[in-house]
């Protein structure tokens with residue numbers, strides 16, 4: 001059954017070892033932030049640093065694994081029809097819009113949409129790690145300068161993940177203008193046995 005995350009919102013759910021998670025962008029140019037926790041001990045969680053180290057690349061895609069802070073595989077990536085994801089940048093937060101957008105007032109964010117949905121699993125704001133940013137198109141030059149460019153994904157592009165252990169998953173439809181080429185779209189997901 002396909003489940004829907006409305007634009008600028010999020011969801012949290014569990015995934016059993018061996019189950020697959022399909023994350024789909026029903027429209028073009030939309031990013032989805034994903035964080036993972038060990039369902040039996042939430043102190044074990046997704047680690048960008050361990051993943052980039054063990055996978056020996058900063059471009060994580062089909063064939064790569066997502067690793068934890070305890071150096072365990074949390075997920076494998078079985079399919080990736082778009083091929084561009086980011087694992088450098090933290091989830092957009094209220095401060096992102098103050099500091100980088102000069103935006104005043106309330107702005108939805110992945111950070112809020114992650115911790116508010118993960119609260120039912122006992123996970124708080126300070127527990128949220130750097131997310132695996134599905135479809136996010138962060139480019140870098142030879143000097144190391146970063147830019148957030150429009151996502152390259154087309155309508156219907158998806159990633160298929162396989163859980164390597166029992167997991168709690170937080171997932172969003174990203175709320176940052178620059179990450180999504182200025183407009184916000186929903187994200188769909190499907191849990192497959």
Ligand SMILES: [Zn+2]
Pocket residue numbers: 033091092109110111173174175176179
């Ligand atoms: Zn975001």
